[in-house]
Amino acid sequence: MDRPRIRLDKKLVDYARELAKEITDQVQEMINQHSTVSVERAVLRLFGVDGVTDDQIPLVNVVVDKIKEWEMLQDGVAKPIVNAMIVLDKNVQEVAEAVVDGLDLRSLPRVSDDKLNLKMQELSRQSLEKIEKISQYRESLLKELGDPPQPYKYLIVATGNIYEDVVQARAAVKQGADIIAVIRSTAQSLLDYVPYGATTEGYGGTYATQENFRIMRQALDDMARKVGRYIRQVNYASGLCMPEIAALAALEGLDILLNDAMYGILFRDINMIRTFTDQYISRLLCAFSGITINTGEDNYLTTADAIEKAHTVTASQLINEQFAIKAGMKPRLMGLGHAFEINPDIEDGLLYEISHAMLARELFANYPIKYMPPTKFMTGNIFKGYAMETLYNLVSIMTGQSIQLLGILTEAIHTPYLHDRYLALVNANYVFNNARHLRQEIAFKENGFIEKRANQVLKEAVNLLEHTRDVGLLKAIEEGQFADISRQRNGGKGLEGVFRKSENYINPIQDELEKRLGVRR
Amino acid sequence: MDRPRIRLDKKLVDYARELAKEITDQVQEMINQHSTVSVERAVLRLFGVDGVTDDQIPLVNVVVDKIKEWEMLQDGVAKPIVNAMIVLDKNVQEVAEAVVDGLDLRSLPRVSDDKLNLKMQELSRQSLEKIEKISQYRESLLKELGDPPQPYKYLIVATGNIYEDVVQARAAVKQGADIIAVIRSTAQSLLDYVPYGATTEGYGGTYATQENFRIMRQALDDMARKVGRYIRQVNYASGLCMPEIAALAALEGLDILLNDAMYGILFRDINMIRTFTDQYISRLLCAFSGITINTGEDNYLTTADAIEKAHTVTASQLINEQFAIKAGMKPRLMGLGHAFEINPDIEDGLLYEISHAMLARELFANYPIKYMPPTKFMTGNIFKGYAMETLYNLVSIMTGQSIQLLGILTEAIHTPYLHDRYLALVNANYVFNNARHLRQEIAFKENGFIEKRANQVLKEAVNLLEHTRDVGLLKAIEEGQFADISRQRNGGKGLEGVFRKSENYINPIQDELEKRLGVRR
Amino acid sequence: MMTDLKNVRPYGDQLGDGAVQLSFTLPIEYGPLARETAKRFCEALGFQDITIATMEDLGENFTFFVIYGKTAVSVDASSIKVVAPKFRKMTREQLDELVQREFNRKIVVVGATIGTDAHTVGLDSILNMKGFHGDYGLERYHAFKVYNMGAQVSPVELIKKVREVDADVILVSQVVTQRNVHIKQLTELMDLLYAEGLREDLLVIVGGPRITHELALELGYDAGFGAGTVPSDVANFIVQELLKKYSH
Amino acid sequence: MMTDLKNVRPYGDQLGDGAVQLSFTLPIEYGPLARETAKRFCEALGFQDITIATMEDLGENFTFFVIYGKTAVSVDASSIKVVAPKFRKMTREQLDELVQREFNRKIVVVGATIGTDAHTVGLDSILNMKGFHGDYGLERYHAFKVYNMGAQVSPVELIKKVREVDADVILVSQVVTQRNVHIKQLTELMDLLYAEGLREDLLVIVGGPRITHELALELGYDAGFGAGTVPSDVANFIVQELLKKYSH
Numbered sequence A, B: 001m002d003r004p005r006i007r008l009d010k011k012l013v014d015y016a017r018e019l020a021k022e023i024t025d026q027v028q029e030m031i032n033q034h035s036t037v038s039v040e041r042a043v044l045r046l047f048g049v050d051g052v053t054d055d056q057i058p059l060v061n062v063v064v065d066k067i068k069e070w071e072m073l074q075d076g077v078a079k080p081i082v083n084a085m086i087v088l089d090k091n092v093q094e095v096a097e098a099v100v101d102g103l104d105l106r107s108l109p110r111v112s113d114d115k116l117n118l119k120m121q122e123l124s125r126q127s128l129e130k131i132e133k134i135s136q137y138r139e140s141l142l143k144e145l146g147d148p149p150q151p152y153k154y155l156i157v158a159t160g161n162i163y164e165d166v167v168q169a170r171a172a173v174k175q176g177a178d179i180i181a182v183i184r185s186t187a188q189s190l191l192d193y194v195p196y197g198a199t200t201e202g203y204g205g206t207y208a209t210q211e212n213f214r215i216m217r218q219a220l221d222d223m224a225r226k227v228g229r230y231i232r233q234v235n236y237a238s239g240l241c242m243p244e245i246a247a248l249a250a251l252e253g254l255d256i257l258l259n260d261a262m263y264g265i266l267f268r269d270i271n272m273i274r275t276f277t278d279q280y281i282s283r284l285l286c287a288f289s290g291i292t293i294n295t296g297e298d299n300y301l302t303t304a305d306a307i308e309k310a311h312t313v314t315a316s317q318l319i320n321e322q323f324a325i326k327a328g329m330k331p332r333l334m335g336l337g338h339a340f341e342i343n344p345d346i347e348d349g350l351l352y353e354i355s356h357a358m359l360a361r362e363l364f365a366n367y368p369i370k371y372m373p374p375t376k377f378m379t380g381n382i383f384k385g386y387a388m389e390t391l392y393n394l395v396s397i398m399t400g401q402s403i404q405l406l407g408i409l410t411e412a413i414h415t416p417y418l419h420d421r422y423l424a425l426v427n428a429n430y431v432f433n434n435a436r437h438l439r440q441e442i443a444f445k446e447n448g449f450i451e452k453r454a455n456q457v458l459k460e461a462v463n464l465l466e467h468t469r470d471v472g473l474l475k476a477i478e479e480g481q482f483a484d485i486s487r488q489r490n491g492g493k494g495l496e497g498v499f500r501k502s503e504n505y506i507n508p509i510q511d512e513l514e515k516r517l518g519v520r521r
Numbered sequence C, D: 001m002m003t004d005l006k007n008v009r010p011y012g013d014q015l016g017d018g019a020v021q022l023s024f025t026l027p028i029e030y031g032p033l034a035r036e037t038a039k040r041f042c043e044a045l046g047f048q049d050i051t052i053a054t055m056e057d058l059g060e061n062f063t064f065f066v067i068y069g070k071t072a073v074s075v076d077a078s079s080i081k082v083v084a085p086k087f088r089k090m091t092r093e094q095l096d097e098l099v100q101r102e103f104n105r106k107i108v109v110v111g112a113t114i115g116t117d118a119h120t121v122g123l124d125s126i127l128n129m130k131g132f133h134g135d136y137g138l139e140r141y142h143a144f145k146v147y148n149m150g151a152q153v154s155p156v157e158l159i160k161k162v163r164e165v166d167a168d169v170i171l172v173s174q175v176v177t178q179r180n181v182h183i184k185q186l187t188e189l190m191d192l193l194y195a196e197g198l199r200e201d202l203l204v205i206v207g208g209p210r211i212t213h214e215l216a217l218e219l220g221y222d223a224g225f226g227a228g229t230v231p232s233d234v235a236n237f238i239v240q241e242l243l244k245k246y247s248h
Ligand code: B12
Pocket: A183, A184, A185, A186, A203, A204, A205, A267, A299, A302, A303, A375, A376, A377, A378, A379, A410, A411, A412, A413, A414, A415, A416, C116, C117, C118, C119, C120, C121, C122, C123, C125, C126, C132, C171, C172, C173, C174, C175, C176, C177, C178, C205, C206, C207, C208, C209, C210, C225, C226, C227, C228, C229, C230, C234
C-alpha cells in the first residue's frame, strides 16, 4: 500500500466518464469545423516564421491578418504561404517578410496540389522533428539529473522583469523548488498576439515570449545541473494565444503549461468556440512534445464555496480529461487541478479537504494532478496563513498528490517577496520530509465521512454532467452551470478570430500531429 | 470508535506495570520511614498557621525549625503544637506566634495522649472538611459553566508580576485558553520556604504564594463566568516545598499541579529521599482535593534524544503512575506527561511522534495525559516554529490527547509576549476545530510502523524497568539510568530537611488522608 | 490594561517595553557582515536591544532575517482624529422601515469593479443576498434596488448605467493595488462624474481590502470601506448619509 | 544578485524597495484609533507605503498588528568591520597532528555553565564526543583533554578546577539572558580571573545562543560563539590562538 484508498462507486465513475465523453464528443464536432487566427499563426511559427515589425507586431500576425483580409484564410494559412515559397523559391521567413513589405499573395500563380502537399508535409515533418529532438533532449536530461520525489514543489516568480525573475528562480531552486512558473503579466491573456523578445516591464507578472522562455530555460538547466535534480519550467497556454504559446513552449522545451478547456471562457470572457478550438490544437502540440498540462479547476473555488461547489471541480476535471484524450494526450501528461480552499473556520474542514483530495487522487490515479493552496481564506495574519499551509502540505503528502503549488504566507497582501517563497519552501520541505511515508501508514475508515463525502461529490458531479450532456456544453455554459458564470456562444473576446474551415482547408501541422498521435479525424 | 487504536502487547503492558509496582513498593517502604520539614510545615499550614515574621520568614518555617532545634521533630510537629494549644488554650496561629516570640515548647506540661489525639483528629477533620468544601465548590462551578472539549488549551503566563499576569491571563482566556499556568520564578524551586503575599517581582516567572494563587483564582473565575466555560488554574508542587504548595493549592482551589516523583531529583538536584517523601504527601493532598497532577517526562527529551530515549518517558510515566496509586490517586487525576520533541529534520519524524503519542494514549487510556510542545528544536525562525506547532496540534487532536500545553513560536527567543500566546491560540483553535473528528476517521496500519514502534518503545521501557527493579530505583538513579543524570542518595539539596520518623511519630493530617483515601499503611 | 493615550508604544510583555518583531531580506551574502548590516539597519530604524533571532541563507547573495528589537518611539494617540465613515448601527428591519417612511421608494444602488480589476468576490459579498460573515447583503434589504455590473467595468459603462436606472449610490470595488493602479482608476471615474455633472446627485463609495476612508476622501469619494467590511455597515452609511443629504 | 555595499536596503521583490514586515501589539483598544496609532508608529520609525495587513483584538485593550512597510533607510556595509573569531578551517586530523607536533601534549580544556544558568545542552554539544550537527565534539579530538563541569557552576569552583588540572582554556556557556544576568555572571568570572592572576595564562571563551564575539571582547573574553556554532570552529580557534600565543 503506497497511499490510503477510498472506495468510489465504480459504476458511477464509469458513468461520469461516459457522460464527459458524450459531452466533449458533441463539442469536438464543432471544433473540427473551425479554426482560429491563433491556430494559423501557430502553423506559421512552427514552419519557422519569427520576428516582429518595426511597430513590434509579430510577423505571423501581419501575415494571417493579410490572408484574412484577402479572404483566403478559410483554406488555412499554409496553402498560400507554401505556394509562395515554391513560386518564389524563398524560405518561409522570407515570404513572411515579403508579405509584410507589401507582397500580395493573390497575385502569385498556383502550383499543383501535389507539389503543394508534398512541400507542406515536408515543412511539417521538419518542424515536428525539431520538437521531437527538443523533447528527447529534455527526457534525457531528466534521466541524467533525476526526477525529484513527488509532490513536486512548484513556485511562482512574478517580478515583471525576466532577468530579475531569473535571480529569484535560481534562489528558489537552491532552496528546494522543483518547478518554476513565470506568472504572466495581467493583461497578456487578452492580447491577440504573443509579445516579442526579452521583456523587463510587466504588470503583476512577466510577459510570456519565446525569448523569455529561452532565458529562463537556460537558467533553470544551469541550476538543475548545480543542484543535481531536474527543474521543470511552466508557463500559460491560456487566453487568446493558446496554440501559439504551446508551439513556442514546445520549441523552447518547457515542461508544463497551464491549459484548461473552459478557463478562458469562464474567467476571461473569451469566446467559447475560440477557446474550444484553440485548446484542441494546443493540446495536440502538448501531447506530441510531452508537455504536461495543468488545468484550472482551482479557480471555481475562488468565487464559489469550496464545499457547496466541490462537484464542479470534479465535473470540470472529467471534461478536461476527455478533451485531452481527444488530443491524444496520455494520463501522464494530464495535470488536472484542484485546490485546498475550504473556509478554515469550518469544523472538520480538514476532513472535507482530505476527502476532496482523495477523490481527485482516486479518479485520476496515475495522473500528475496539481494541487493548489489556500488563497481565498488567506488573510493578513501571515502566521495563521502559515499554519493553513502546513495542513495543506500535510494533506498533500498524506493523500499522495503530484504537483504542489506552494502557498505563500502573504497571499492576501502582495505578490511574493523573495523570502515569502523561501518560507513556503521551508514549510513544504519540513512537512514533506517529516511526514514522508505517512500515507503508507494510515487508512481512512470504511464508509466513514471521507469515503461518503467523496462519493457524494462524485454523485453531484454526475448530476451536473447529466444535465450538461442533455442540453450540451455550450448551453450549459450559457446557463451559468459552471462557476455561476454565464457566457453566450456568440459573445466574448476573440470571436472575430474564429472562422469556419472551407472544404479545402488544410492545416498540415495539425494533420501530421493527429496522424502521429493516432487521433486522425 | 472515538480515536484510532494501536495494539500493544498486553502481556508486556501488564508486566511493565508489575515492574513499576515492585520498584515503587521498595521506595514506598523508605518513604514510610521518613518525614521532611516541608511535610511538617504543610501540617501546620493545614491546621491554620499563616503569616510571616518581620523578616518575611513564614511562621511555619520558624516553628518547624525551632522544634527541630529542640530535637522534637522526629515525633512530628503536630504533637508539641497541639499540646501547646490545649495547655495554653490558644488557637494554632496564636501558638505559632508565641513560638516566634520566644515561647519554648519544651517548657510546657504534656497532656494525655488521648486528649492530644482527639484534638489532633479534630483539627485534621476541620482542615479536610474545609478542603472538601472548596473542591465541591469547584466541582459545581465546573458543572455549571461546562467543561471545554479536550485537548484543553493550556497557556503559561510569566511576567513576574501577579497583577500583570492577571491581565495577560484574562486576555488569554478571552482568546480561548482553557488552562492558565503561572510559571514560577526561576529560583523558587530551591527555596526551602514558600514566599508570602502578593508579589510583583519575579525572575522569568512569578512566585507561587498563597495570595498569588488567590488573586489568579479570582480572576480566572471571573473570566470563566464571562466566557461561559470553566478555566483551570495550574501551579507547581515541585522543588523543596511540594507538600506545602499542595496544601496551599488545595486551600485556594487550584485544579492542576506540576508534580513529578523524580523531576526534582534529576533536574533540580534535590535529595532523593526528600523528593520521594514529599511527593507522597503532596499526592495524598492532591488525591483528596481532586487536584490533577502533571508529571514532567517532557524534561527527559530536552537533554536526551527524543527517539533514542523515548522509552525513558514511558518508564517514568509508569513509575509516576504507581507512586500516584500509592497516594490514593485515581486515573482521572493522573496527568502523565510526554512531549513532541523529535528533530524536525528527521524523515518520518511525524510517524515517530504519532507512535509515541499513541503509546501514551493507549497505556493511559482514560487519564488526562499532558502533551508538551516542541521546544528544543524551536529556532529563531518563528515561521518554521509555527509550522511545527501546527503539526504538534494536529497530532494531539488526531491521537486524542487531553491537555495541550500550547507551543510558542518565540520559544527560542524569549518568554512569551502577549501576542505570542495569542498566536499559539490561533494555531490551536484552527487545528483543533478544523480537524475535530479526524481521529474518528483514520486508522493506523496493523503491524505498521506506528504500532511496531510503540511496542518497541514499550519493550525498551520494560528493559529499563527490569534493571531498575533489580538494582532498586535509588541505585538506578545513582547509575544515571534516567535522563543520563546521576544523583547520589546522600547528596542533593534539602537533605538536611529529611528525618527518620520516631516510633511515636504522628502526622494526623496524613493519617486522616490515608484513612479517607483508603491507602492506610 | 489602561493606557496613557499620550504615550502609546508597543507592548511585548510589559508596558512600555517597545518590543517589535521584524523580518526582511538583505541583498547581501549570508555571513557575519550580513548579520552586522542587519543590526545596523535596525539601529538606524531606532531599535535597541536587537536580537537577531535567525539569519538564513536564501542563496544568490540574499540573507533573510527575523529580528526582535525594542524602541523608545511612542505615539500620542490622544491627538489623533480618526477618519472613518460615520453612522450609528441600526438593524436591517429598522433601516427598511426608515427608508419606507422617509423615502417611500427604494434607494437605487449601482455596483461595479472598475478598470482592469477582475475581482468580484468583495463587491458581491456586499451586494448579494448572502452577504458576508452572516451579515446579509444589500439585495436582501427592501430598502435597496441593486444593480451589480460585475468586473472590469469601464467608467463610461458605469455612468451609462447610472443614468439608465437613475441611481442614488455608486459602489465601486478596487482590489488590485499594484503600482497604484486603483488610484488611477478611481481618479478617472471621479473626473468623469464631475465632467458629466453627476457628482452632486450621487453618493459615491469605494471599497476593497487596501482602501481606507482617508484615501477615499482624498480622492473625492464620500466614503471608503476596507477589509472586513460587513454589508450592514454600508447599508447604514448609505441610508443615514442620504437622509442628511436630502434634509439639507 | 550583486549589491552596492555602500547602500544596502531590504529587498522585497526588487532591489532597493526597502520592504520590511513588522508585528507588534499596542496597548490600546481594538478599533480605528488603534489602526491609526499603529500607522503613525510605523511612520515614526520611518516607514512609507504602510499596509496594515491585519489588526486583531487581543482583548483587555490590546491590539495585535502585522504590518508591511517600505523604508528609505539604508546601511553602508562597505564601512563595517566585522568582528568574528578568526581562524582558518582545518580538519580534525590536521588539528590533532598539529597539536601533537607543536605542543607534544594535550590541550587542557575546562567547560562549565556558570552562575544560575542550568542549560547544559549547548555546552555539551561542543564538548561531548557526539558533537553537534554531525560535527564531532572536542572530546573526540586527540588534541584535547576535556573537563566538563556541567551546569550552575560558581566562578570559584570553576577556578579551583582550572588550577587543579592546569587548564589552558576555559569554555563557559550562558543561555539565559533575561535581565542581562549573563553579563553579570560573565563579568564576575572575568574579575575573579584577574584577581587570581590567572587571566594571562588562559584562553577564555564564552558561548551561547545570544552571545556575540563583539560582546565577548567587550567583557574581556578572547572569543564569543553564538547560535549554530559547531565544535570544529571552537577547536580550530583554540589551537590556532594558542599557537599564536605561545609563538609570541
Ligand atoms: C479570488 C482572487 C482572485 C480570483 C478573482 C475571482 C473573482 N471573480 O473575484 C482570480 C483567480 C480570478 C484572481 C486573479 C488575479 N489576481 Co487575485 N486574488 C484573489 C484572492 C485569493 C481573494 C480575493 C477575495 O475574493 N477576497 C475575499 C473578499 C470577500 O474580500 P475583499 O475583496 O477584501 O472584500 C471585502 C472588503 O475589501 C470590502 N470590499 C471589497 N470591495 C468592496 C466594494 C465596496 C463598495 C465596499 C463597500 C466594500 C468592499 O468588503 C468585502 C467584505 O468585507 C486574493 C488574495 C486574498 N486572500 O485576499 C488575490 C489577490 C487580490 N489577487 C492578486 C492578483 C495580483 C491577481 C492577478 C493580477 C494575478 C495575475 N498576475 O494574474 C489576477 C488578475 C485579476 C485582475 N485582472 O484583476 C493580488 C493583488 C495584489 C495587490 N495588492 O495588488 C492578491 C492580493 C494575491 C496576491 N498576493 O498576489 N484573483
